[in-house]
Amino acid sequence: MDLVLKRILSIKSAIILLVVFGFFSGFATFVENDFGVETSWALIYTSWWFELVQVALGVILIYNIVKYKLYTRDKLPSFLFHLSFIFILIGSGVTRYFGFEGSLHVRNGMQENKVMSSDSFISATALKNDKTYQYSHPQLISQIGSNNFSFSFDVDGEKASVKFKEYLTYATKKVVDDPAGVPMISMILSGYGESLSVNLKEGERYETSEYIFSFNAKPKESKKKKSESVWKMVSFTL
Secondary structure (H helix, E strand, C coil): CHHHHHHHCCHHHHHHHHHHHHHHHHHHHHHHHHHCHHHHHHHHHCCHHHHHHHHHHHHHHHHHHHHCCCCCHHHHHHHHHHHHHHHHHHHHHHHHHHCCCEECCCCCCCCCCCCEECCCEEEEEEEECCEEEEEEEECCCCCCCCCCCEEEEEECCEEEEEECCCCCCCCCCCCCCCCCCCCEEEEEEEECCEEEEEEEECCCEEECCCEEEEECCCCCCCHHHCCCCCCEEEEECC
């Protein structure tokens, strides 16, 4: 048993793990270039085996520091070299599990206290008795590989279930002419470095933090906005 542990915790094992770590880190950049950032994170960066490689590297480095007494004065350069890798691994772990990444858009002369998270979520909405229930499930979607996931959320005491069925790459909603269809309007909203496609049927409306868009319908005041004194309304009539 001791012999097996010594081989697992040997310098050779550390070199092999470093090669594996370097290879898949480089491979992830090609995946990111061809299939997007989210796919590289879903397949490699957040995978359990990639994290296990980093943990194993840290354990082997600590073991060999103690085994060869690299903390002595005569071996100080080697000790600092190994210790730097350990700090890098600890820093990546702290960032991964205790930090977050996001974007903060601040216009000149203005203040902002909201950060747009870079994490990916699946948003689900359910309607019951004219009341809307929303739930966001953290989930990375990969263009290649498996995306099997499922989750449920409470809807007025009942459970609503959502299950992955199929992933359509670059799927978009479009309004097309149909003699038997209903009047609709399609528009693109842009701001803060992002754009959003909005389709409205006749009688529907869409709200943002600053505007209300309505199509042949009079905007109704939202309960969330009662405290605000200024509203910007855009109404489309055909």
